Amino acid sequence: MNSAKAIGVSKQFGNVTALHHIDLSVGRGEFVALLGPSGCGKTTLLRLLAGFETPTEGEIWINQERVADKTRTIPPEERRIGMVFQSFALWPHMTIYENVAFPLQYQQHVPAEYRENPRRRVSDMLEMVGLGGMENRYPSQLSGGQKQRVALARAIVFNPNLLLMDEPLSSLDAELRMQMRKEIQHIHRELGTAIIYVTHDQSEALGMADRIVVMRGGQIEQAGTPHAIYYEPQSPFVAKFVGRSNFLQGNWADARTFLLANGERAIPIHVSRDCSAFHAHQVLPVRPDQLKLRLWEAGSGGVLGTVRHAQFQGREWLYSIRVGEEEWEVVTDTREPFGYDQQVEVEVCV
Numbered sequence: 001m002n003s004a005k006a007i008g009v010s011k012q013f014g015n016v017t018a019l020h021h022i023d024l025s026v027g028r029g030e031f032v033a034l035l036g037p038s039g040c041g042k043t044t045l046l047r048l049l050a051g052f053e054t055p056t057e058g059e060i061w062i063n064q065e066r067v068a069d070k071t072r073t074i075p076p077e078e079r080r081i082g083m084v085f086q087s088f089a090l091w092p093h094m095t096i097y098e099n100v101a102f103p104l105q106y107q108q109h110v111p112a113e114y115r116e117n118p119r120r121r122v123s124d125m126l127e128m129v130g131l132g133g134m135e136n137r138y139p140s141q142l143s144g145g146q147k148q149r150v151a152l153a154r155a156i157v158f159n160p161n162l163l164l165m166d167e168p169l170s171s172l173d174a175e176l177r178m179q180m181r182k183e184i185q186h187i188h189r190e191l192g193t194a195i196i197y198v199t200h201d202q203s204e205a206l207g208m209a210d211r212i213v214v215m216r217g218g219q220i221e222q223a224g225t226p227h228a229i230y231y232e233p234q235s236p237f238v239a240k241f242v243g244r245s246n247f248l249q250g251n252w253a254d255a256r257t258f259l260l261a262n263g264e265r266a267i268p269i270h271v272s273r274d275c276s277a278f279h280a281h282q283v284l285p286v287r288p289d290q291l292k293l294r295l296w297e298a299g300s301g302g303v304l305g306t307v308r309h310a311q312f313q314g315r316e317w318l319y320s321i322r323v324g325e326e327e328w329e330v331v332t333d334t335r336e337p338f339g340y341d342q343q344v345e346v347e348v349c350v
């Protein structure tokens, strides 16, 4: 069963193609992050799912019902979806209670018990987001984090099947963002509501989502679990955009063997995953945590590197290692740090 589905969806604004033939299916209770650089079409896709825009081509389905194609669009309040925006979008003249209770009046699919006893429902939702007892305050009397919690409570108060979130944490400071991530994960676990979460922050997507959809130029570049997106990028764009990547230079001998160019020698590296997207580029993408360092021993036959920079990061060290003409980034939790100019053997574990 799907909570939301886009089938062959395109969106044109004048001569700008914001989305080009998008196919996306979001399962029940699934947490999907739409990740991509500015202008790639994330918000446009969310607005189409919400019902604020009409597709130029294709169909949108929400909860097994076709809610939009190029000829007609069912309005947002009939789609049983909750929404949270970056700007909170609370009504300043209404109390917190009135803000949260509002969807119980205008949404079409509200369980009768919530309509009949809105006080109880609003109070439960405010408890859930850690704002119990704040019903009578006004938005201006709350901090940024508290306002976003109110926006969350308002989005879930009528028990939507799908929650759409557009950069909900980007106007909060770093500490609050971390706290709110936990809050959103908690709500997702408690309610089992499917979430589509727009962000350009890779750590939010990697940390919270069941599945990440990486977008670029109005198209889906790759979709997969956070682990697959991080360790099995299918294009140089994904390898660069999500996390950091070293691109090792060499030649592909066959589908699983990369010959690393190392001075006069070529060192074979056996690769356990599909890297066909990188064959034409003659590179091997390697995450900084997929490189291991040990002290260099003459005659080892391994890859020789020289430490150029070392930064202590708390639990781990971040190194820049010069290998031939290249500089590789390495993250390691070694307890005995390597010094500047020290010679090390670099092991590639992919």
Ligand SMILES: Nc1ncnc2c1ncn2[C@@H]1O[C@H](COP(=O)(O)OP(=O)(O)OP(=O)(O)O)[C@@H](O)[C@H]1O
Pocket: 013, 014, 016, 017, 018, 036, 037, 038, 039, 040, 041, 042, 043, 044, 045, 200
């Ligand atoms: N109403 C509109 N009229 C004209 N062009 C638009 C409109 N809305 C979006 N666009 C264009 O469509 C493209 C996709 O925009 P969209 O806002 O979906 O990107 P985004 O990935 O959400 O970016 P950001 O992360 O900066 O919010 C951009 O080129 C944008 O300029």
